[in-house]
Amino acid sequence: xxxxxxxxxxxxxxxxxxxxxxxxxxxxxxxxxxxxxxxxxxxxxxxxxxxxxxxxxxxxxxxxxxxxxxxxxxxxxxxxxxxxxxxxxxxxxxxxxxxxxxxxxxxxxxxxxxxxxxx
Amino acid sequence: xxxxxxxxxxxxxxxxxxxxxxxxxxxxxxxxxxxxxxxxxxxxxxxxxxxxxxxxxxxxxxxxxxxxxxxxxxxxxxxxxxxxxxxxxxxxxxxxxxxxxxxxxxxx
Numbered sequence: 001x002x003x004x005x006x007x008x009x010x011x012x013x014x015x016x017x018x019x020x021x022x023x024x025x026x027x028x029x030x031x032x033x034x035x036x037x038x039x040x041x042x043x044x045x046x047x048x049x050x051x052x053x054x055x056x057x058x059x060x061x062x063x064x065x066x067x068x069x070x071x072x073x074x075x076x077x078x079x080x081x082x083x084x085x086x087x088x089x090x091x092x093x094x095x096x097x098x099x100x101x102x103x104x105x106x107x108x109x110x111x112x113x114x115x116x117x118x119x
Numbered sequence: 120x121x122x123x124x125x126x127x128x129x130x131x132x133x134x135x136x137x138x139x140x141x142x143x144x145x146x147x148x149x150x151x152x153x154x155x156x157x158x159x160x161x162x163x164x165x166x167x168x169x170x171x172x173x174x175x176x177x178x179x180x181x182x183x184x185x186x187x188x189x190x191x192x193x194x195x196x197x198x199x200x201x202x203x204x205x206x207x208x209x210x211x212x213x214x215x216x217x218x219x220x221x222x223x224x225x226x227x
Contacts, residue, residue: 035216045218062215097164102170105175106209
C-alpha cells in the first residue's frame with residue numbers, strides 16, 4: 001500500500017526549531033519529487049517546499065526561505081523539513097505530498113503533522 | 120508567482136443541486152497544468168481533477184473539470200452529502216506551486 005506518514009509535530013516556543021519527518025512506503029521513493037504543504041487554522045492550503053528525487057533540486061516559499069530546509073534520505077525512504085526561527089505564523093498542519101501516478105498534481109498525501117508555535 | 124483566485128468564497132447549496140466553482144489564474148497555464156482538491160475537516164486533501172479536466176483514480180463522474188488558459192471550472196453535477204467540503208485549485212506549471220484560497224461548499 002502506498003503511504004506517507006508524518007511525525008515530529010508538536011508545541012514549540014517562538015524562535016525555536018522543529019524537524020518534521022515523512023516516512024514513505026509502497027513506492028520507489030527515490031524516483032519522485034516530494035513536497036511540503038501547510039494549512040494554518042482557518043486558512044487555506046499553502047505550498048511550502050519541494051525536493052527532487054535525488055535531492056539535487058530544492059525550492060521554498062518566500063515565507064519560509066532561509067528558515068526551513070527540506071531534505072531526504074532515500075536509503076530510509078524518509079523526507080524531512082527542518083524548521084528554524086519559528087513564529088506564530090508558522091502554526092499549521094503540515095502535510096507531505098507527492099505526484100506519483102499523475103505528473104505534477106499531488107495524488108498522495110500524508111495525514112499531516114500539527115505544529116503549534118506558542119509561548 | 121502565479122496567483123489563483125477562486126470564486127465564490129462560499130457556496131450554499133442543497134443536496135442534489137449543481138455546484139459550479141471557478142478558478143482564475145493571473146497568467147495562462149501551459150498544458151492546462153491545473154488541479155482541483157477536496158478537503159474535509161480533519162482529513163488530508165484529496166486529488167479530484169488534474170490537467171484541468173482529467174478525473175483522478177476513484178473519483179465519481181459527478182465531478183468534472185473544464186477550462187483552459189486562465190479560466191477553469193470545477194462542476195459537481197448533483198451534490199451528495201459527502202461532497203460538502205472545501206475545494207482548492209492548484210497550478211503546477213511553475214514553482215511556487217500556488218493554491219487558490221479555497222471555496223467552501225456548505226449545506227443550505
